[in-house]
Amino acid sequence: MNQQLNLLIGLTMGFNLLALGSHRLPGLIRVVAWQGVVLGLMPLVMEHAIDWRVALLASGTVAGKGFLIPTLLRKAMRAASIDRELHPLVGFVPSLLLGAGGTLGAVALSRALPLLPEHASSLLVPGAIASVFTGFVLLIGRSTAISQVCGYLILENGIYLFGLLLIRATPLLVEAGVLLDLTVGVFVIGIIVDRIQRAFDSLDTRKLTVLRE
Amino acid sequence: MKPALILIVQLAVWLLLAPLLPGLINRVKAWVAGRRGPPVLQLYFDLARLWRKRVIISELASPGFIAGPAVTWVALLGAALLLPLGPLETGWGFRGDALLMLALLALARFASAWAALETGSAFEGMGVVREVSYAVLSEVSLMAAFLTLSVQSGSLSLQTMLAPAAGPGAALLAGGLFIVLLAENCRVPFDDPDTHLELTMIHEVMVLDHSGPPLAVILHGASLKLLLFALLLVQAVLPLGNWTAGTAAGALAAGVLIVVITVGLVESLLARLSFRRVPLLLTTAVLLCVFALLMAWKGGAA
């Protein structure tokens, strides 16, 4: 069980680096979708007894993170009819190096934390910290609104991973909460992206500085 | 003595004797200048003449133009009735009447200022400005003087405040009250009662446009005020309460006469002060009264 979990988490970390390196928007959205599918499968791996609640949640997560949300993002991308090339503020190579460094740092950090023995051996905590950091790097380093939404999604995935630590204590509550949070967030961001497009005729978030008082 | 009799005597003194004082002052001034001067009873004749005359009211004036002099006169008479006449106890005294007296003097000033502004003339405005501004300082002096008397005697009723012996600051108090008398009654060096040069008038210009009975009322009120301040000065300084009734009455009359003669001499010998110096002189009056107060305070605390 632990092996399979570690494999999935390793896959997630790989997707993080892929996201940091992708230079086209559709590619980025696809990476985020795959990451979402992988994360959706994780509760099935962690639970010994797979009852209907877990199955429902896993399928919901896969559907939402893997299909629904990326579809919304693609729709917004097409509606805004923007340039599909990403123009980063922090270059691709530096972002990759930051991401890699962040992952290594996350592993080192999690060894310093006082974790339960069953969690100490798994990659959950490093994976979570690395995803959060990657999400931040994407948010800070990319200028198009949709790419920032993707960064936000990766951040949420990191938090979701943290939540999996508590799967024994509050089994499904955490996942359900995170999923709801995410959905609401993406809906709101969808609306805001539309507004930004209408107001500025572009999704470059650097234009938002004119709103400064 | 019966209250009705007291009231009659008071009214007789105030209403009948007050117009004598301006005449006496004019006689003193005439004597210093080597002239014969007008008769001592001149003001009585003037009042009678004015009472018979017709009144001309400015087109801009409101009913307050006639009501103002009436209010002034009543306020001054009220203040006068509160003042004890030496051995004669006033029937109107009560605890705190000194403050009512000051307030009545202020009411008289306000009403005469209101009546003066009625005609819309620049000169009356000038007179009102000077009058109400200098009154600020003279009111502080009077309040300080009353405070001194109150601290000395331990009470706030004019009857008891003025009766006992004057304290060590009597001379200072006399000086301060005399300067306030000159200021409030528009005598040289503050204001020349005979002038009609607009640059030099304070009180004269405020009554410029009155005529007939209202003017008579104003002139009588002015003489009331002069007698009031003279009596206040004399009673504040002399320990009349320690003497018998007859001696006290005589001392009172003599004191008023001395004050009147001094005013006449001051008017003859001094020139009008430049307006820039007037606050200085009034501040001197304030300081004199304040020093008298401090001496009384120290004396009482010791």
Place this chain on the structure above:
Amino acid sequence: MTGPFLLLSGTALLGAVIAGGRAPRLWLGLNTFAAIAILAAAGPILGGGAAWAWCAPWTLGGETPRFQLDAISAFFLVLLAVVGGAGALYSRDYWSDREHPESVVRGRIGWSGLLLAMEGLLIAGNGLQFLICWELFALCGFFLIVLENRRLAVRRAGWLYLAASHTGTLALFAFFTLLSARTGGWEIGPMRDDPSLAPLLWLAFLGFGLKAGLFPLHVWLPSAHGNAPSHVSAILSGVAIKMGIYGLVRFTGWLPAPPGAGWVLLALGVGSALFGIAFALAQSDVKRLLAYCSVENIGIICTGLGAALLARNADDAPWGRLVLAGALFHVWNHGAFKALLFFAAGSVLHATGTREISRLGGLWSRLPWTAGAFAIGALAVSGLPPLNGFASEWLVYLGLFDAATTHGPSSSAALPAVMLLALAGALALATFAKAGGLIFLGAPRTQAARRAHEGGAWMRGPMIGLAGLCVIAGLLPGLLWPVLARVVAAWHPGWAGAAGPAPFSALGPRPLMLGLVLAGAAWLLTRTVRAGGSHRALTWDCGYAKPAARMQYTAGSFGALATRWFRWLLRPERTLRRPRGLFPSGARDLERTPETVLERGLDPLAKVLLRGVTIVRRLQHGGLQAYLLYVLAGVGLVAAVVFLGGKS
């Protein structure tokens, strides 16, 4: 019966808030009904009934609401009811639906909200309730001040009011939280035995003093009361700043006083009185003049309160009763005559469209009722008998004189206080001779003044009512002495027993007789003049052939003589362009008195602060990505702190 009446008035005001939007007549009726209900609730308590208190059986947010009504609260409630009711009636014509359609709804809602919040404040028995009602009342005041929000001056006045109000509320937050921390609960009541509470009173002084408008803290008052609509100025000057006084009276009564509190309050009071009236004399805008005059009267009230505090703490002397009774009586009197003066000024503004004294003149013939009302108000505010201003100032002076003659430890304070109050009183007389004389007498200086006409009955009625109150309170002050004695006893139970006869009984029937004789003499003289035959003509005027209206004294020139003595305080700005040459084209001599504490004190300080803050402001450039970087850096910093802190 107190509880039900209070509840009735509260619901009526709430209904008025809701009805303010759509039904003006219903709003007016509900407001008047609420005012009457408040009077019915407060009256019996002032008349000798027992204090009322009620604890709610339910809790709201963890605290039980507590209401209490004793003599002090009832005293201020009466003031609130009278001025609040009169102002509502006045606003029907003054701020009518026809003339101000965009702001009249806000005005009505704000008015009832203000009354409701102040009522809640006065009956609050719990610190949290007090604070909530305080904040609501400040906000309603703000919304009422900025009714004419299209004008920049009005908006600025509103911002200044809000800033000052919230500074005071901050101090009060600190005060109440510290109080509840030290006493263990939010209930407020008599707490004289606990000496550790004494230093908190300084915070209360700051908070309540800001609201009341004591001298250095008054910077918001002139612009707020000057720029607000006149009925709003009336309730702000008449009642709202008295809420600050209420707080001071309340908490000096309930808490032990720190050493020096009485001296400080006395000094601030005397300073406010003197400096306030000096500023008032220099103004040429009639509403700003009235606002500064409010500062002066608050100074007189605080002088009385400070002296009473001294009396209570130093030697428990009986003269403290007199000064406190005088101060409280002045609260009522000032509320009445200041509201009257603001209503009259509002009537002038409504009729002529200008507040500048130097553009008015000769209005007595066109606005006779307003002129009469202003004259009575001017007599009252100058402290002239037989009106109510004299009665309350007389009590204060009486108490201070008693203090001076008893030679106690605190009586050396009375000597300068008496003299400076006399100075302030004489300046007040000069100020109102200026205001009343220049506005209503003489010749009209501009076209606007020539075309004025009197307002309707809804504007005249409240003015006449308030003038009547001033006259009655002045002629028969003895009727009010038992009420004052009861309030004083509520403040300091040690003074409850009657120590000597009531001072007003010494004054006796004299004010009444004086009033009658004054009226009689005026009537007699007028009759004599008419019988003798008078006629109207151009008078002597020192021989001027063609006097022009502009030759009359202006507001600035009237005050110039006395304000020159206060130039160090007022610091006027003068623009002078002399006429040059033989046929000069133009000349200009303008003098403007700034709000000195604000413009020469606080503004430079604020500029220095802003300069420092602008440097930090460069961090806020609007870049989204950089902000996210700040978030990450912050989180990282916190994590580092946690780790390092946890390790060691």
